Amino acid sequence: MNKLDAGAKGVYLIAVTPFAEDGSLDLHSTDRMVDFYLDHGANGITILGIMGEAEKLTAAEARLFTKRVLTRVNGRVPVVVGASSPGFAPMRELTMSVMEMGASGVMVAPALSVRTDEQILAYFDMVNEILGPDIPWVLQDHPVSTGVKISNDVLIEVLKRSPSCVMLKHEDCPGLGKLSAIRAASARGDIARVSILTGNGGGLFLPEELIRAADGAMTGFAYPEMMVGVCAAHAAGDIEHAYDIFDAYLPLARYEQQPGIGLAVRKHIIAERGAIASPTVRRPGPKLSAADIADIDRLTKRLAKRLISFGLDQG
Amino acid sequence: MNKLDAGAKGVYLIAVTPFAEDGSLDLHSTDRMVDFYLDHGANGITILGIMGEAEKLTAAEARLFTKRVLTRVNGRVPVVVGASSPGFAPMRELTMSVMEMGASGVMVAPALSVRTDEQILAYFDMVNEILGPDIPWVLQDHPVSTGVKISNDVLIEVLKRSPSCVMLKHEDCPGLGKLSAIRAASARGDIARVSILTGNGGGLFLPEELIRAADGAMTGFAYPEMMVGVCAAHAAGDIEHAYDIFDAYLPLARYEQQPGIGLAVRKHIIAERGAIASPTVRRPGPKLSAADIADIDRLTKRLAKRLISFGLDQG
Amino acid sequence: MNKLDAGAKGVYLIAVTPFAEDGSLDLHSTDRMVDFYLDHGANGITILGIMGEAEKLTAAEARLFTKRVLTRVNGRVPVVVGASSPGFAPMRELTMSVMEMGASGVMVAPALSVRTDEQILAYFDMVNEILGPDIPWVLQDHPVSTGVKISNDVLIEVLKRSPSCVMLKHEDCPGLGKLSAIRAASARGDIARVSILTGNGGGLFLPEELIRAADGAMTGFAYPEMMVGVCAAHAAGDIEHAYDIFDAYLPLARYEQQPGIGLAVRKHIIAERGAIASPTVRRPGPKLSAADIADIDRLTKRLAKRLISFGLDQG
């Protein structure tokens, strides 16, 4: 029950994985984090993605964490689980295991070895065969991490061949043209309409993506209320208000998007906001310097002021 | 005369190369562009960089364009010329040629083939040997385009061995820690203080970079007044005002930073502002769609309003 | 017991993982393959490497396969298990699990994200911390698959800091100079002497590597008797005879080294030789065409003739 479908919209949070200071999995913070996301209006949660440090977890930890998130969410919103893997056997094993636990779908990015259009098509044909017709899956299009560049036409062809791919996690950049192309293909009737949630740069292009008919965001910026607010304003037809909200958070969102230390920034803020006990990033991973933290503090204070001066403060 | 030195500060514009709609070099617009940059307070100009489409020019065109810029600038500010090359013979040939024409220095990024620390040090040893002791040069540290990741310690060692390297164009990302490390090395007396101008993401981290003791920016965002204003406010000790200016332009600066189409966005805005006749990017290069242009128009209008509401409008 | 140590020498076979035609793990062939390697004179066996399709196995399959190999080997030779992983927690989990089953050591290559010398040193410091002082490990230096280029000096420094790293799997290319540099460092007393087994191009440089004081080969060419014979001739001081053997097999070894389809060629030959039931490569993986198989047949026949004409035939 609660399976993901092509009508999904709004904000799916890319969840972090909370660790204690000694690097052990922090299950108590896992509960708090789920509450934090849901309290801020998340329409779904995605776990075990790149920003969830999935590859640093043992198989047992991944199962434990998934179970805990699913239990806490308790069916209130869909939970998507990252299942990308260099091999199809482990992808299938993980998928079957999390679907049985109650996940709503899995997310798959192409393997690093895939290069040509022909290989991309063959790869996703195999994904369809491996996952079967009954498991809804999300195609993650993120060339920066996979090295796989999928052209508009090929992406449309993949969607055409993938009836159980119900959602695109759109994070190719530049990607606005691709968004328009996919929506045009649906409008022409070439493919069924899928849900498109965007993750580009942690939401750095969200207003423009919504204008191009994205259905929402799937990203993990430490202020979920930004994405929730922007999506709501857009849904209400007030594009300028959507931008007002977006612009207020942008200086901080930008800072969080630094490659390499972004996750440390995100966890620092989430911990400061009380959602997790420790900002620990599991090794190998970055640490923030005092100067980094001073930057974040300044940006956080400026954000607070700006929200008040714009009447955007919801406290 | 007018040679670049380690005291350089402020804003060095990364100049575009103007083309007519048919793709030919537009020398008349070259003059207008120089005027535009200088009128907006540029402290220097850098030509034939990546954003200058240097590799799309014939050798004759590169010479012609350089000559035109130097003539128009006429010694008012330093002009730096990109001289990166896979081979040392062409690097030397270009350098000698532009220095004779009156350039103030050249900019060099490591070749793609360089990988280990040992290779990086050997590479810049050869650069020093090739350029000799009398030509000031800028080290461009831009891993995204070169694939060469220079650690803090290695960068400091390169600077130590390179007495005529007077400036670092800092665009590693994350790069704030590296900035702090280099300044600390100077403070300890390990290396002479060099000028550091930052180019990260077209200036997307400028306020934080100035806080870490950068001397200014070397980037090409279509609104030079942003960088000029931020640097001036910072120099005046008003960090919050520096951020106010920065924040106003950030939504547009962010849009201009999309990889792949960023240069087309930049040229579109510069052309709209009257600095060049045509936004043409030479092939192979991107074109903006109507939807892209609508995005830019909306962001430009929001910028104008915001400048007024913040009292930042200088018109 | 039977722990790997720095005195290891001779030929360690990189084992394939046998699959039935339907892609399922073939445990019966696993036994035959172990026998085949040992009958041909293997001094050790390495499993779950790149050529072992490790990342296509589920965790349960990897355990099952490891158990089967260890049971069949039954302590006659050391068994090394590949334990490279993007995260340290899964690396530790797998290591502890296989050491408990009776493995002789694990093999570790640096993660893809590692770039600078500083990062390389930090990475292996963490490996040492994670594995602890009691588990012997093999450093796999294979830039083609990892993207990590380790300079001679850095490799020597890693070895110096890693008392339980008892072996280098040497497959940097060109790598002869690196081999000489490491042996020189031991000779100077800078580092303890480690075992160096070479894997470059499936043994394509074995005679030269032995001349540079490698201790043997760790590779998986379908004719283990080539490596065994070359090592024996070299140990007997007959370099020309070592080359005679090598040269006879070279046309086939070269054919097996084609990137992308090499593993399919290897499994085809091993299956033809009766060591495994099916040449199946698990998906995603290559298949041989009829023309490829005709090539292999021709090369195999030429090999047989040549062995006879050179008096190298051992049948």
Place this chain on the structure above:
Amino acid sequence: MNKLDAGAKGVYLIAVTPFAEDGSLDLHSTDRMVDFYLDHGANGITILGIMGEAEKLTAAEARLFTKRVLTRVNGRVPVVVGASSPGFAPMRELTMSVMEMGASGVMVAPALSVRTDEQILAYFDMVNEILGPDIPWVLQDHPVSTGVKISNDVLIEVLKRSPSCVMLKHEDCPGLGKLSAIRAASARGDIARVSILTGNGGGLFLPEELIRAADGAMTGFAYPEMMVGVCAAHAAGDIEHAYDIFDAYLPLARYEQQPGIGLAVRKHIIAERGAIASPTVRRPGPKLSAADIADIDRLTKRLAKRLISFGLDQG
């Protein structure tokens, strides 16, 4: 006159660029090298390729060297000039200049920035437009140096759209299947038959490539008589003899194919054979160690003996 056409066959030598010990262009050796190649039966010469250190030459040097080669060849065989460039303007400039000097055609590899099938097709459409209908060109398909992986279908489509592309320099690896696919496309009448010369690994797969209907080799192995002999034996229908010749040279050809130092090995041998005065590789470039040279000496002596024992010695 002497324009390259689709009937080209045999051996086109990838020429080195001779430098004196001080790194200056050695024009006298250029003459000797041309004589050496032609005396050994070359059917054509290709200059300014990767192994010709093209990117280390100044524009003036490239012109001077081209002129010298063309003068010495004096129309006896076709001369192909490498014209790959990140920009179309310099590609056109160089092409026009060398065609005017008397080159028979140019060779073009795709730019590094090209990724998807769509981009590959667009890229070569532009090449066709830039070069026009009258200049014969060679498509260099070398993913290792360009990073551009062209699938069989896309390569066939490029050839279909490129009437003046008369030759494929085939160096994708594994590439035998691609060779078969292109010949099948010609046989079906989908595309005109082009000349296919192979360069894979410096000729390391030449016998198999000829079996798949390649027309010859375009590579620079220091013993052109190997490729000439193999092609002649194959043309005479004696595949086993072709292999006999190939096998004799293979240990040395393999040694010359080490990435990174291969060119230094090649120049060393060519210099030893008297074709050029110095083995100097222009900086940045590798140097051979005494141990490397001892390896080459041993392999050269073994080659000489083997040629005699097989009756292949032509001296």
